[in-house]
Amino acid sequence: MNASLFARLVSGFPADRAKVFLETEDGTEVSFATMLAAAGRIATLLRGAGVEPGDRVAVQVEKSAEAVYLYLACLQVGAVYLPLNTACTATELDYFLTDSEPKALICDPAAAEAAAPLAAVVGARLLTLGADGAGSLIAESAGLVSDRQVTERAGGDVVAILYTSGTTGRSKGAMLTHDNLWANVATLHWLWGFRPGDVLVHALPLYHTHGLFVALNLMLMNGGKLILLPRFEAEAVIDRLARATVLMGVPTFYTRLLASPRLTKEAVSGTRLFISGSAPLLTQTHAEFEARTGQRILERYGMTETGMSASNPLVGERRAGTVGMALPGVELRVCDAGGAPAPAGEVGVLEVRGPNVFKGYWRMPEKSAAETRADGFFVTGDLATIGADGYVTIVGRAKDLVISGGLNIYPKEVEEALDALPGVIESAVVGAPHPDLGEAVVAVLTVSADPGDVPAALRARLSGFKLPRHVAVVETLPRNSMGKVQKNLLRERFRDVFQAG
Ligand code: MLC
Ligand code: AMP
Numbered sequence: 251m252n253a254s255l256f257a258r259l260v261s262g263f264p265a266d267r268a269k270v271f272l273e274t275e276d277g278t279e280v281s282f283a284t285m286l287a288a289a290g291r292i293a294t295l296l297r298g299a300g301v302e303p304g305d306r307v308a309v310q311v312e313k314s315a316e317a318v319y320l321y322l323a324c325l326q327v328g329a330v331y332l333p334l335n336t337a338c339t340a341t342e343l344d345y346f347l348t349d350s351e352p353k354a355l356i357c358d359p360a361a362a363e364a365a366a367p368l369a370a371v372v373g374a375r376l377l378t379l380g381a382d383g384a385g386s387l388i389a390e391s392a393g394l395v396s397d398r399q400v401t402e403r404a405g406g407d408v409v410a411i412l413y414t415s416g417t418t419g420r421s422k423g424a425m426l427t428h429d430n431l432w433a434n435v436a437t438l439h440w441l442w443g444f445r446p447g448d449v450l451v452h453a454l455p456l457y458h459t460h461g462l463f464v465a466l467n468l469m470l471m472n473g474g475k476l477i478l479l480p481r482f483e484a485e486a487v488i489d490r491l492a493r494a495t496v497l498m499g500v501p502t503f504y505t506r507l508l509a510s511p512r513l514t515k516e517a518v519s520g521t522r523l524f525i526s527g528s529a530p531l532l533t534q535t536h537a538e539f540e541a542r543t544g545q546r547i548l549e550r551y552g553m554t555e556t557g558m559s560a561s562n563p564l565v566g567e568r569r570a571g572t573v574g575m576a577l578p579g580v581e582l583r584v585c586d587a588g589g590a591p592a593p594a595g596e597v598g599v600l601e602v603r604g605p606n607v608f609k610g611y612w613r614m615p616e617k618s619a620a621e622t623r624a625d626g627f628f629v630t631g632d633l634a635t636i637g638a639d640g641y642v643t644i645v646g647r648a649k650d651l652v653i654s655g656g657l658n659i660y661p662k663e664v665e666e667a668l669d670a671l672p673g674v675i676e677s678a679v680v681g682a683p684h685p686d687l688g689e690a691v692v693a694v695l696t697v698s699a700d701p702g703d704v705p706a707a708l709r710a711r712l713s714g715f716k717l718p719r720h721v722a723v724v725e726t727l728p729r730n731s732m733g734k735v736q737k738n739l740l741r742e743r744f745r746d747v748f749q750a751g
Contacts, residue, residue, distance in 0.1 A: 253405035255428045256325035259435075259470040260286075260400075264446075271469075272315055272476040275486070280315050282474070285322065290396030292323035292387065296354060298394075299375040303328030303401050305353035306411065308346065308374065310334040312358060312381035313456050313480045316388055318466065320356060320379065321456075328401030329353075331410045332423075333457035337713040340364060346413055347372050350423060350612065359385045381480060405429035411612050412459065414554045415660040423612030424555045426463070433605035434557035435467040437577050442496075442523065442548070443564050444472045450496045453482040453503065459554050460528050460656070465498045484510045491518050500528045500656030501688055504535050504547060518543050523564070527552055527573075528656035529688050530644060536570035549573055551644060553630055555621075557606040560642050575640040580604035581627070584636050587648075589623050599648050600634040601627035650737070652681030652689050659691055659716045661737075667711045673699035678727050678735045682720070684748040692744045693718035696726060720747045 267283035274280070301307060307329045311317050324331040332350055334343065336358070343365070347355065352374045357365050359378040369376040378385030403409070409431060411423040438444075450469050454461030469476045477490050482499070484506045491497065504526060507513045518524075524539070527550045540546050550561035551573035560582060562574030576582040584598035585591055592598030607628045610618030621629050631649035636642050652659045661679035668677035675696045681689035693704060701707070705717040722744065728736040 252400060252402050253407075253428050253432075254325065254328065254400055254403040255409050255431050255467075256322065257400050258428075258432050259325075259467065262471045262473050264473045269474065271474045272318065272478050274315055275479055278315075285315075285319055287396045288316070288319040288388075288391075289322035289326060290398060291391040291394045292320055293326045293397040293399075294394040295377075295387070295391040296323055296327050296329065297397065299354055299377075301327055301329050301353045303403065304330060304407070306330045306332045306350045308332045308334060308350060308352040308355045309457075310336060310338065310343070310355070310357045310361070311379045312336055313478065314379070314381055314383055315478065316379055316383040317456055318478070320387065321462070321466070322470075325409065326397070326400055328403050328407070330408050330425075333410075333412065333462065335455070335457050335713060337715060339709075339711060339713055341711055342713065344368055345421065346423075347374065349420075350411060356387055403428050405432075406609070408609060410463075412457075412554050415658060415663055416617070422614055422617055425609040425612055426557070427609050430557060430606055430608060431463055431467060433579065434463065434577075435471050437579060437606075438464065438558060438561075439468055439471050441561060441564065441577065442468075442525070444468060444496075446473065448472055448496055448522075449475045449477060449494045450498065451477045451479065451487055451490045451494045452498075453479045453487055454498065454500070455481075458528075458656075459552060459557060460498065460500070463557055464527075464552070482506070485512065488512050488517055491521050494521055496523045496525070497521060498525045498527075501526055501531045501535060502529075502655045502686060504531065504539055505686060508535065508538055508542060513542055515542070515544050518545065521545070523548060525550060527558075529653040531570075532688075533570040546570075551632075551642065553602075553632075555608045556602050556604075556628060556630070559602045559604070559606065559630075569641055572637075572641045572643045575642065577604070577606070580606060582636060582642060583627065584634055585627075585629075589627075589629075594638060595635055597633055597635050597645055600630045600632045600642070600644070602630060603627045652679070652691055654681070654684070654690050654715060655687040657715050664691065664693065664708075664712065664716055664718065667708050668693055668695065668704070670711075671701050671704065671707050673697050673701040676727060678737060678740055679718070680737050680740045680744065682741065682744045682747050684719070685750065690719040690748055691716065692720045692722065692740075692747060694722050694724055694727065694740055694744070697723055720744065722747075 270279045355374040377387045379387040408425045413421045546568045552558040560573045562568040581603045633646040664679045684690035728739045
C-alpha cells in the first residue's frame with residue numbers, strides 16, 4: 251500500500267469532486283476537482299524542475315488557496331514540504347536554505363529579487379506565488395497537463411521539515427514522516443468527532459504545525475470545508491462563525507474575540523467546537539469565554555516535534571488549566587532531569603512516545619539523540635504534572651523559551667543579536683505576562699553607551715515578532731554563584747511591565 255499522506259488524505263475526499271473544499275476571504279469557492287487539478291499541474295511543474303522524491307521544496311508564501319494546492323502538490327510528488335515563516339529576515343532565510351538545500355524555493359514575487367542569489371547558491375529553482383495567486387508558480391503550471399500519479403512513499407519517509415529554534419545554537423529542522431502526520435490527524439479526527447458537514451474557520455498561519463498539520467490536514471481528511479482567512483482578525487472571524495462549526499486558535503485569538511462585543515451566544519450558536527493550543531490558555535479566558543458564549547473551549551497540547559500529544563475530551567470534562575489526557579496511542583510520562591519517573595502528581599519534565607513523535611532533526615543526529623531517551627520517549631522540555639485521573643497540567647518550562655501569541659522565541663537568539671549592538675555589554679531576555687500575547691519579550695541590558703532604539707536596530711536580523719516589546723537598562727544582571735543569570739529574578743522584577751494602568 252502507498253503510505254503517502256497525499257494518498258491517505260485523498261481517500262477521504264467525497265466521491266462527488268464538485269463539492270466545495272474551501273472558501274476564500276472574498277467568498278470564492280474552490281471544489282475538490284479544481285484543487286486536485288491545480289495541484290496536479292503544480293506537480294507536473296515540480297517534477298519538470300527536477301524535484302525527486304525526498305527533495306526539499308521550501309515555501310515562503312502568504313496564505314492563499316494556491317498555497318494549499320502547492321502543499322498538496324509537494325505531497326503528491328513525494329517531496330519534503332518545508333514551510334517558512336513569511337516574517338523571516340534575509341539572515342534567517344539564508345540559514346534555512348543553506349541547511350536544507352531545497353530543490354525548489356517558492357516565495358512571494360516581492361521577495362524574488364532578494365532571494366534569487368541565495369536560490370542560485372543552493373541550486374534551487376526559484377518560483378513565485380503571491381497572496382493573490384499571481385506569480386510564476388501558477389503562470390508556468392497553467393498550461394501543463396495535470397499529473398495524476400501519486401509517488402509511492404513508505405510510512406517512515408519524511409514528508410515535511412519544520413524548523414524550530416533551540417535553547418542553544420542553531421535552528422533545527424524537525425523531520426516528520428508520512429506515518430507521523432497520518433497517525434496524528436486520524437486520531438484527532440476521531441477524538442474531536444469530525445463529521446461530514448463540519449466547517450472550519452482557518453485564521454492560523456499555514457507554516458506551523460497548528461495551522462498546517464492540525465487544522466488543514468483535518469479538513470482534508472474530513473473532506474472539507476475550510477473557510478480560509480489570510481490572517482486572524484476578530485471581526486472577520488466572528489462574521490464567519492455564523493456558518494462555521496469549528497474554530498482552532500492560539501489563546502490570543504480567544505482574548506481578542508472576547509474583546510469584541512459582537513461575540514455572543516447567538517453569534518456562535520452553530521459552532522460546536524472551539525479548540526485552543528500552542529500556548530497556555532488562562533483559566534480566566536476559559537471562564538470568560540464560557541460565560542459569554544455558553545461554550546467551553548477544548549484545550550490541547552502539542553509541539554512541532556510531536557504534533558498533538560494531549561487533549562481535553564470532546565465529551566467529558568474540559569478542565570480549565572489542564573491540557574487533558576494523552577491521546578489514544580500516545581504515552582506521556584513525567585520525569586526528573588535524568589529521566590527517572592517522578593512520583594505521581596509531582597512536577598517533572600514531560601516526555602512523549604508514540605506514532606506522532608518525529609523522526610529526528612535534519613542532519614543533527616546528536617541533537618536528536620540528546621532529546622530522546624533510550625526507550626524512545628522524546629523530552630519536551632515542558633514542566634508538567636499528571637494527575638491520578640490522567641489529566642496533564644503544564645506548569646512551566648524547563649527550556650528557556652518565550653511563547654508570544656503562540657509563536658516561540660528563544661531568548662538565546664535575541665540575546666546574541668542584542669550583544670552584537672554597539673553600546674551593549676551584555677543582555678538577558680525574559681518573557682513577561684502580556685494581556686494580548688500571553689507573554690511578550692523583555693530585554694534587560696547593561697550598557698557602556700546609549701544603545702538607541704534597540705528594536706529598530708535588531709530589525710534587520712530578527713523577525714518582527716522576536717523584537718523586544720520592553721527594553722530596560724540595569725547596572726548589573728543578577729547572577730548566581732555559578733555566574734549564571736538568574737532569569738527567575740528578572741521575570742519577577744519585570745512581570746508587570748505590560749499590565750495596564
Ligand atoms: C505578530 N507580531 C507579533 C506576533 N505576531 N509580536 C509578538 N508575538 C506575536 N505572535 C508583531 C509583528 O511583527 C508586527 O510588528 C505586529 O506584531 C503586527 O503584526 P500582525 O501580523 O498584524 O500581527 P497580528 O495579526 O496581530 O498577529 C498576532 C497573532 C499571530 C497572534 C494573530 O501572531 C498569530 O496568528 N499567531 C499564531 C501563531 C501560530 O500558529 N502558532 C502555532 C505554532 S505550532 P512590527 O513591529 O513588525 O510591525 C505549535 C504547536 C502547537 O505551537 O501545539 O500548536
Ligand atoms: P512549537 O515548538 O512551536 O511547536 O511549540 C511547542 C510548545 O508550545 C510546547 O513545547 C509548549 O511549551 C507550548 N504549548 C503548546 N500547547 C500548549 C498548551 N496547551 N499549554 C501550554 N503550552 C503549550
